[in-house]
Amino acid sequence: MTLDAYTHAHKPPGAGAPLVFAFHGTGGDEHQFTGLIQQILPQAGIVAPRGDVSENGANRFFRRTGEGVYDMADLAARSEQMTGFIKAHRAANPGLPVYGLGYSNGANILASVLLNAPELFDRAVLMHPLIPWQPTPQPGLAAVRVLVTAGQRDPICPLAQTDALVRYLKAQGAPVTVAMHDGGHELRQTEVEAVREFLTQPT
Numbered sequence: 001m002t003l004d005a006y007t008h009a010h011k012p013p014g015a016g017a018p019l020v021f022a023f024h025g026t027g028g029d030e031h032q033f034t035g036l037i038q039q040i041l042p043q044a045g046i047v048a049p050r051g052d053v054s055e056n057g058a059n060r061f062f063r064r065t066g067e068g069v070y071d072m073a074d075l076a077a078r079s080e081q082m083t084g085f086i087k088a089h090r091a092a093n094p095g096l097p098v099y100g101l102g103y104s105n106g107a108n109i110l111a112s113v114l115l116n117a118p119e120l121f122d123r124a125v126l127m128h129p130l131i132p133w134q135p136t137p138q139p140g141l142a143a144v145r146v147l148v149t150a151g152q153r154d155p156i157c158p159l160a161q162t163d164a165l166v167r168y169l170k171a172q173g174a175p176v177t178v179a180m181h182d183g184g185h186e187l188r189q190t191e192v193e194a195v196r197e198f199l200t201q202p203t
Contacts, residue, residue, distance in 0.1 A: 003092060005085045006049035009034050013045025018097040018122075020199075021086060022048040023106025025128075027058035033101060040196045045096070047089050051105065053078070061109035067156065068132055070108075079112040086113065086120050099199060101125040103187065104156070111165075118144050122203075125149070125195055128185055130157040131165050142173030147198040149179040149191040156185045 009030040013019055018041065024032040030048040037046050051061040053074075062078040063071040090098060100121045102110035107129035114124055118140035127149045146169055150162040169176045179194035 003085075003088050005081065005088070006052060008050060009046060009048040011038075011044075011046040013093060013096060014043030016096075017041065017043035017045060018099050019045040019047065019089065019093045020099045020101060021089070021110075021121075022046060023061065023100070023102035023110050024048070024051065024059065025104035025106055026055065026060050028103075028106070029059055032106075033103070036192065036195075037101065040199050044099075045093060047086075049082070049085060051109075060105050062105075062112075068130060070132065072133070075109075075112060079109065079116060082109055083113050083117050083120070086117075090120065097122045097203060099123045099125070101127070101195070101199075102129075103127040104130075104185070114141070114144065114146075123147075123199065125198060126165075127187065127191060127195075128154060128157045129165060130161060131168075132161060135168055138172050141169060145175045145177075145198070145201075147177045147179065147194060149181075149187075149194055151181055151183045151185060151188075153183060154185045 020037050022033040030050040034046055034048055051059040053060040053063055063074040098121050100110045107126040111129050115135050115138055121144055123145045125147045148166055152159055181188045181190050
């Protein structure tokens with residue numbers, strides 16, 4: 001997989017700063033979270049791919065057949081493709097801490113990669129993820145710090161499935177932080193503050 005497998009935003013890291021991969025939600029693009037990351041970690045490198053699947057003109061990272069119903073074969077293929085893209089950028093930036101941040105569909109592709117190749121990330125931020133399948137055991141997750149954010153009344157990512165994902169991550173030994181708000185699928189300032197605190201924690 002090459003460095004340019006996806007159209008993407010890119011910012012080189014400052015000396016010793018982390019490399020952050022950012023994954024947009026459905027209908028977003030590679031610029032959705034670059035400003036936020038620059039505010040939180042001004043020296044960080046950024047790699048933000050644009051999803052290469054179109055759903056009625058909206059960018060996504062993998063196909064689905066309905067709300068919360070994934071094309072699992074496509075998800076597997078796209079996850080493998082994304083894993084290769086991430087590995088290429090890691091190889092171009094050896095020795096740096098690597099963080100992932102994704103929202104909604106972006107959180108789902110990040111989670112899918114993480115479940116299969118946890119060694120690619122030191123920290124991962126999953127904002128409003130939806131994992132509607134039972135992941136297999138992955139002991140490598142014990143080495144990854146994870147932040148999960150969600151809305152308690154999210155109609156797209158039901159709370160029960162968020163809770164199931166958190167239980168799974170904890171069962172694998174992952175250090176998990178959870179930040180909930182009382183709303184729906186929208187991102188709130190409390191989440192942004194939770195992301196800021198999580199990403200700026202000392203190593």
